[in-house]
Amino acid sequence: MAQRWINGREILKRWEAEPFELLEADTPMNSEEYFPELNIHIFKMQAERWVKKFSEAPIKRILLYNFSSKYEGAMIARDGLPPLPVIYAVVFEMDDYDKTTKMSAEDHLQYDLMGVRGERQQESYERLLAATKPNKRIADNEQYYDLMTKDFAKVYKNPPKPDYREEWQFYCKFRNTKLSANIRIDEPHIVLWQQNWGEKVQKWADRARKTEHINILQLCHILAYDDGSSATLPALWREYQMDERGPSIPETETFENRVGAWFMLMQRLTTGFDGVPDQGKVPYLKTYKEDRDKGIYVEAPKNEGTHVNLQTLNDYFTKTLFVPTPLPQILFPDSPRESGAAGNKEKEYLAIKTPPGTKWKDIRIYLVHQGLIKIFYPQGEITTTRDGLGLGGKKVRWKDFEEFAANKGYYDFGTGVSRRKLKDKIYMLNRRLRGIFPDVKGKPIVYHKPELHEFHNTYTEEKYQSELIITKADPEHMETFSDEEEIAQEFCGYENSGKMW
Numbered sequence: 001m002a003q004r005w006i007n008g009r010e011i012l013k014r015w016e017a018e019p020f021e022l023l024e025a026d027t028p029m030n031s032e033e034y035f036p037e038l039n040i041h042i043f044k045m046q047a048e049r050w051v052k053k054f055s056e057a058p059i060k061r062i063l064l065y066n067f068s069s070k071y072e073g074a075m076i077a078r079d080g081l082p083p084l085p086v087i088y089a090v091v092f093e094m095d096d097y098d099k100t101t102k103m104s105a106e107d108h109l110q111y112d113l114m115g116v117r118g119e120r121q122q123e124s125y126e127r128l129l130a131a132t133k134p135n136k137r138i139a140d141n142e143q144y145y146d147l148m149t150k151d152f153a154k155v156y157k158n159p160p161k162p163d164y165r166e167e168w169q170f171y172c173k174f175r176n177t178k179l180s181a182n183i184r185i186d187e188p189h190i191v192l193w194q195q196n197w198g199e200k201v202q203k204w205a206d207r208a209r210k211t212e213h214i215n216i217l218q219l220c221h222i223l224a225y226d227d228g229s230s231a232t233l234p235a236l237w238r239e240y241q242m243d244e245r246g247p248s249i250p251e252t253e254t255f256e257n258r259v260g261a262w263f264m265l266m267q268r269l270t271t272g273f274d275g276v277p278d279q280g281k282v283p284y285l286k287t288y289k290e291d292r293d294k295g296i297y298v299e300a301p302k303n304e305g306t307h308v309n310l311q312t313l314n315d316y317f318t319k320t321l322f323v324p325t326p327l328p329q330i331l332f333p334d335s336p337r338e339s340g341a342a343g344n345k346e347k348e349y350l351a352i353k354t355p356p357g358t359k360w361k362d363i364r365i366y367l368v369h370q371g372l373i374k375i376f377y378p379q380g381e382i383t384t385t386r387d388g389l390g391l392g393g394k395k396v397r398w399k400d401f402e403e404f405a406a407n408k409g410y411y412d413f414g415t416g417v418s419r420r421k422l423k424d425k426i427y428m429l430n431r432r433l434r435g436i437f438p439d440v441k442g443k444p445i446v447y448h449k450p451e452l453h454e455f456h457n458t459y460t461e462e463k464y465q466s467e468l469i470i471t472k473a474d475p476e477h478m479e480t481f482s483d484e485e486e487i488a489q490e491f492c493g494y495e496n497s498g499k500m501w
Contacts, residue, residue: 031188035064036157040190043155047192050092050147057128058095064190065089067169069182085166089183090147090192091173092132094125098174125172132170144170197255201225205331213288213297213307214331216266224258226328233261238438239322239431240268248441269316271303285316322431350388351438355379360444360467363437367405367472377437390432400425401432409445409466426464433468444468 208214250261287305
């Protein structure tokens, strides 16, 4: 996906989260094709061996990056130095803080000496940290002997050069440290090993059930980990119009993709309903802030909290979401696994597959009879009923659709309907039409603001205008519906009166 969904710095600032609570959403950066000379399958087995060897270390991920100094060219030109032989950087991401970052050089030395003399307890990461540091007392071709055993050369597809160890450097990245600028974190890389997220999300879920609240970022991970919840992501993405500012379809192939998609959707559900007309029909998911001193959770001003209440989340998923979505089992063990609770089950409505490149102007919808609808689209046509299109419910009323068709896909603001109610009608109609034609991009019904007509010195009407043809069938189109009587009986269950409307 070309677009980077998550800006890590903005999230950390807003959600007051630890850096490692986030996953990178731009997973195309995780690209094996960028390292064609390495056998990545063998390398991942090597990474698992490191995890077992340093099992006490709090390793979260092991990543492979390119190594390239941005000053190398200038140093060669100015000082005549040979180019650096290092090509690759292996980074161990640690779920811990480096205790020595703020120590002075003298304090750091004393800290190390205390460790050597056994006068302090060893940190869980220290043995791995020592293994990643070059040892000046041994030859270059023997460096990193704890990490690069004799069979390490197997990570190359072809036999490497004798001094291949010079091509590698190893680093530990802690929560409170930064990587060298020479490590190309902005370029494609490989995740060689990743912590078992099952254990992590279970830990978060257990804590959430005790406090009755869950951090929204952690909730995104839990939802991404639950196959049932994530199965509805594409439908939720479409229904909440996420494709207008992001990808048309969310990436759901990997865990990281799903975390990114759920986070963007949660922003929409909590604070981002831009243009939603009626808060009564489409309420936000209420959020809370944690008061750690008092050990309580309080409602967040402007709904910009970092946590949600579990009962509120349960009610929201089962009663409010446009698409019935099962609650994550790990967080709600007693919740049903079918798509939503009984009170939120919805009928499966018609979704029409259109050819690539289809635009709204290529589609025609004719209301032939009371509840009978004929649809024409590129390379196809279909006859259906209002119930088949989901136009008989409370949210999208048949009366509104019928009224819109009577106006030939046009609504102005002089109809006597309040602006809010009119906006609400258009919003719900847009939702349903996008559900019927999920592959067509853009809004089917668009808003046109008043504009000054220079020649007449008057303003154009403020209106909503359909991009597709929506109208009642008239005598001009009667030949299209020669079998109207038969269709009406079959689909609607009543006799045609001989009158179209």
